[in-house]
Amino acid sequence: MSESxxxxxxxxxxxxxxxxxxxxAAEAGVDLLHIKGAAVDPELRPTGYAGSDVDVLVRPxxxxxxxxxxRARGWTLYSSFEHGSPFGHAxxxxxxxxxxxxxxxxxxxxxxxxxxxxxxxxxxxxxxEIAGVECRVPSLAGQSLLLVLNAARxxxxxxxxxxxxxxxxxxxxxxxxxxxxxxxxxxxxFAAATGDLxxxxxxKEYRLWKVVSGDGSRAAEWWARASAAPTVRDGLRxxxxxxxVNTEHLSHRLGRTPTGWDVTIEFVRRPLSAVGGAFRSLxxxxxxxxxxx
Numbered sequence: 001m002s003e004s005x006x007x008x009x010x011x012x013x014x015x016x017x018x019x020x021x022x023x024x025a026a027e028a029g030v031d032l033l034h035i036k037g038a039a040v041d042p043e044l045r046p047t048g049y050a051g052s053d054v055d056v057l058v059r060p061x062x063x064x065x066x067x068x069x070x071r072a073r074g075w076t077l078y079s080s081f082e083h084g085s086p087f088g089h090a091x092x093x094x095x096x097x098x099x100x101x102x103x104x105x106x107x108x109x110x111x112x113x114x115x116x117x118x119x120x121x122x123x124x125x126x127x128x129e130i131a132g133v134e135c136r137v138p139s140l141a142g143q144s145l146l147l148v149l150n151a152a153r154x155x156x157x158x159x160x161x162x163x164x165x166x167x168x169x170x171x172x173x174x175x176x177x178x179x180x181x182x183x184x185x186x187x188x189x190f191a192a193a194t195g196d197l198x199x200x201x202x203x204k205e206y207r208l209w210k211v212v213s214g215d216g217s218r219a220a221e222w223w224a225r226a227s228a229a230p231t232v233r234d235g236l237r238x239x240x241x242x243x244x245v246n247t248e249h250l251s252h253r254l255g256r257t258p259t260g261w262d263v264t265i266e267f268v269r270r271p272l273s274a275v276g277g278a279f280r281s282l283x284x285x286x287x288x289x290x291x292x293x
Contacts (some may be wrong), residue, residue, distance in 0.1 A: 010050070014038045017054040017098035019131035021070075028069035031059040031081070033121055034135045035104070035146050044143055044165050053092075053100035057121065060114045063105045067091070075101065086229075109149040109189025117184055141176035144169065148177075149186060152193035153212050162193050204228050 015038050025032050037051030055185040058066055071077070075093035078100065082088060085110040093101050105115035124139035137143065144165040151161045166177065181190045191197045192209035202207050 010052070011038070013099055014050050014054060015131040017095075017101060018056075018135055019133035020095070020098045021054055021056060021101050022130070022133050022135045024069050024073050025056075025058075025066060028065050030062045030066045030069065031118075031122065032056045032062075032066070032103075032136070033118075033125055034128075034130070034137050035143070036150065038130060039135065039137050039141055040143055040147065041128075041137075044140065044147065045161070046164070053102055055090075055102045055104065056097070057104045057107060057118065059118050059122075059213060060105050063091075063103065066103055070101070071101075072118075087264075108148060109152060109186050109192075111185035112183070112258050120180075120183060135212045139176075141173060141180050144173065145180050145184070145186065145190070148193045149189050152209060166194060170223065 018034055018038055022032070022034070024132055033056065034054075035057050036050075036055040037057075063189045070093050074097075075095045078092040081091045089106050089108050090102045090104045093103070095101070095208055106117065110117050112120070121138045121142050122136070124142055125136050126139070126263070127134045128137055129135070138146065147161040147165050166174065169177070181187060188197070188200045188203050188205045192213040197206065197209060197213065200209075205228045208221075208228040211221045211224045
């Protein structure tokens with residue numbers, strides 16, 4: 001007997017993903033806020049773009065609780081905090097039915113202590129229904145700020161969010177967002193997204209946001225991360241991590257667990273690729289210009 005298969009639209013799967021994660025969190029007693037994607041208020045994203053995965057901001061002290069709860073209910077770790085992003089802010093899980101979920105222990109660009117920042121977002125938040133389950137989301141101003149800060153990390157995309165939620169926002173909303181930027185100490189990243197980064201060229205985070213909001217090389221990103229580190233010790237630790245092979249990323253690329261030889265090849269390939277990227281960057285900046293006739 002043949003089996004029938006039904007393809008579930010991505011938007012629907014994402015909604016059920018939000019609901020599934022919320023139910024797991026509620027059962028485990030974990031506080032979280034649903035951010036980005038399907039959780040964004042339609043007023044802020046008229047096109048209804050829902051993204052490609054589920055994103056939640058978790059109370060920092062409860063990250064381990066949510067990790068255990070997700071693993072116990074069928075989610076597997078896809079990428080860790082250590083290897084998931086340059087900021088180490090999110091950890092990704094994969095479920096065969098609900099797809100990917102990113103749990104954020106803090107949000108890049110916000111300098112305020114992560115626990116205090118979560119409280120600020122939660123205190124102004126409210127509940128919405130996603131796939132029949134009540135999910136907490138930040139206020140409209142909070143959602144707007146998160147979308148703008150997210151856009152700051154995208155060299156080529158998401159600029160539409162800045163236009164929709166900041167440039168075209170009513171004055172009252174802009175005032176709320178500005179107050180939230182100050183309260184969360186998010187000035188530099190916010191400026192990177194809104195085109196005002198040069199105001200902060202003497203800030204220790206300037207180089208980092210210059211790289212991630214532009215199209216800098218991987219090597220430039222590592223140096224910028226080290227420069228932006230809170231202490232010299234943290235900066236040295238970041239630089240010592242730079243040569244290490246991201247075995248999680250490599251296993252996803254290969255589609256299997258990498259062997260020792262795979263890791264060795266990657267260890268040699270990465271610096272060569274970085275040198276090539278640096279030369280290409282220099283050529284684009286200082287090479288011959290096309291003459292427009």
